[in-house]
Every structure is written in C-alpha cells, then in structure tokens.
Amino acid sequence: GNSVTQMEGPVTLSEEAFLTINCTYTATGYPSLFWYVQYPGEGLQLLLKATKADDKGSNKGFEATYRKETTSFHLEKGSVQVSDSAVYFCALSPLAGTASKLTFGTGTRLQVTL
Amino acid sequence: SAVISQKPSRDICQRGTSLTIQCQVDSQVTMMFWYRQQPGQSLTLIATANQGSEATYESGFVIDKFPISRPNLTFSTLTVSNMSPEDSSIYLCSVRLAGEGTQYFGPGTRLTVL
Numbered sequence: 001g002n003s004v005t006q007m008e009g010p011v012t013l014s015e016e017a018f019l020t021i022n023c024t025y026t027a028t029g030y031p032s033l034f035w036y037v038q039y040p041g042e043g044l045q046l047l048l049k050a051t052k053a054d055d056k057g058s059n060k061g062f063e064a065t066y067r068k069e070t071t072s073f074h075l076e077k078g079s080v081q082v083s084d085s086a087v088y089f090c091a092l093s094p095l096a097g098t099a100s101k102l103t104f105g106t107g108t109r110l111q112v113t114l
Numbered sequence: 115s116a117v118i119s120q121k122p123s124r125d126i127c128q129r130g131t132s133l134t135i136q137c138q139v140d141s142q143v144t145m146m147f148w149y150r151q152q153p154g155q156s157l158t159l160i161a162t163a164n165q166g167s168e169a170t171y172e173s174g175f176v177i178d179k180f181p182i183s184r185p186n187l188t189f190s191t192l193t194v195s196n197m198s199p200e201d202s203s204i205y206l207c208s209v210r211l212a213g214e215g216t217q218y219f220g221p222g223t224r225l226t227v228l
Contacts, residue, residue, distance in 0.1 A: 032215045043206055044157070044219040046115075051215065089156065093215055101147075102208075102217055104156045 002027045006090050006105035013080055013112050021075040021108045023064075023090035031092040033057075033066055033073040034102070038087045047075075047088070080112045116141055116209050118220035126226045127197055134193045135223045137207030142187040144212045148180070151204040151222070160205075163190040197227045 007022040025031065035047040035057070048057030053068035062077045073090060090105040117140040127133050137146065146163040161169040161182055169182035184190040194201055207220040 034216070036219070043120075043204075043221040046216060046218060049216060093217070100215070101159060101162075106156045 002031070002092060002094060002103045004090050004092055004103055004105035006088075006108050009087075009107070010109040010111055013110070015082055015112055015114055016079045017112075019075070019077040019080045019084075019110065021088055021090075021110070023073045023075065023105060025071050025073065025090075025092050027071075027092055027094055027103075029094060030068075031094045033064070034091045034093070035062070035064055035073070035075050036089040036091060036104075038089065038107075040086070044089065080110070082112045082114060085110055085112045116143065116211055116218045118207055118209060118218060120207055120220040120223050122223060123221065124224040124226075126228060128228055129198055131197055132193055132195045133197065133225060134191050135205055135207075137190045137192070137220055139188045139209050141211065143209040145210040146184060146190045147208040147210075147217070148182060148190070148192045149206040149208060149219075151206060153203070157206065160192070163192075194225065197225075199227045201225065202227045 003026045005024050032051045034049045036044040037047045038044050048059045050057040050066035056065045064073050064075045087107045087109045089107045091102045093102050094100045119138045121136045148160040149157045151157050159172050160175045161171040163169050163182050163184040165184045181193045204222040206222045208217050210217050
C-alpha cells in the first residue's frame with residue numbers, strides 16, 4: 001500500500017537558519033505529493049504541491065522537489081522565521097481519479113526561536 | 115482553492131451526549147471527507163461523505179458512532195454519538211474540487227469530552 005515517512009520531530013532552529021524536513025514515500029504509479037502546514041490551534045493549510053517527477057512546488061519561501069528516483073519530497077526553506085513554527089505534514093495522493101485518498105505522514109513539529 | 119467553514123469551532127461536551135459538526139464550502143465540490151486528529155497525532159480518515167447516499171466509512175469507523183449526512187454539493191454534517199473522553203480530538207472537514215487532485219481542509223472543530 002501507500003505510505004509516507006517523515007523525519008521525527010520536534011525540529012528546533014534559530015531564526016534565519018536553513019530548514020530541511022525529510023519526506024519519503026512508497027506508492028505505485030505516479031502519485032501527487034503535498035506539504036500541508038498546521039499552525040497552532042488551526043486546521044491544515046496547503047503549503048505546496050507537485051504532481052509529476054522533477055516538479056518543484058514553492059510557496060512562502062518553502063520549496064520541495066518531486067524526486068522519483070529517490071521517492072522523496074523534502075521540504076526546504078533558506079531562512080526560517082519564528083512565524084514558521086508549526087507542524088508540517090507530507091502527504092501523497094495516488095493518481096487513481098477522484099476516488100484517490102490522501103495518505104499522510106506523521107507530521108514534523110518545527111519550533112523556531114529568536 | 116475553496117473556503118471551508120466549520121461549526122462549532124470548539125466544544126466541551128459531557129460523556130454520553132452527541133455533537134453534530136457542520137461543514138460548509140463556498141463552491142461545489144466533488145468529494146467531501148471527514149478526518150479525526152487525536153492530540154499530537156496525524157490525521158485519520160473517518161469517512162467519505164457521498165451526496166444523496168450513505169457515507170463510505172474507513173476501517174474502524176461505523177455509521178452508528180459517526181453518522182454523516184451530505185444533502186447537497188456544498189454541505190455536510192458529522193455527528194459524534196454517545197461520546198466518551200476517547201473521542202476528544204480535532205475533527206476536520208476536507209474537500210476536493212472538481213477537476214483537481216488537491217484536498218483543502220477546514221479550520222477544524224476541537225472537541226473535548228469530559
């Protein structure tokens with residue numbers, strides 16, 4: 001079946017540090033890949049997505065590249081801010097039409113300090 | 115994208131009672147889903163809400179405990195029945211737009227059962 005593996009958290013960084021949150025997946029075919037962010041006390045927001053190999057999703061300074069050869073979709077940001085403190089979820093959706101369901105990773109908590 | 119609202123945003127309930135959560139979307143969507151997020155955990159799919167027919171439940175979730183309605187393309191309700199403290203979670207509504215593979219999430223309903 002499909003699965004998503006994320007690096008364990010929490011990740012604690014100082015402001016302006018470089019961020020990488022690893023995400024690898026197992027799926028048949030060519031899934032779409034997503035990063036969602038959950039700020040404290042809120043629901044999930046779509047951060048970025050990629051739908052085919054070598055696509056790069058980007059938003060708010062975050063980037064992730066769909067790497068089929070390594071089945072990875074690592075999230076990166078060059079300089080984090082305190083306001084980026086949140087839980088980040090990697091997810092995949094298999095390309096099986098509208099019946100496909102999201103598979104989530106366990107989430108990685110990021111805490112950014114001054 | 116889609117704008118999704120949920121009511122109530124939070125509630126504190128007594129054991130043995132039931133709570134109905136509403137989800138409203140600002141556009142017609144192909145699929146609506148209900149998720150549960152237990153404290154500190156990832157998201158678990160409860161069911162897919164089908165318009166005009168019974169919801170499709172995931173393993174471990176049953177209609178008697180989580181009855182779902184979807185009377186039209188933009189509205190759904192989830193009822194948590196005969197609640198116990200183990201039902202304390204965030205319940206999230208999610209939608210997929212027609213022609214898109216992306217899922218969007220509502221702000222969630224934070225339920226505490228005493």
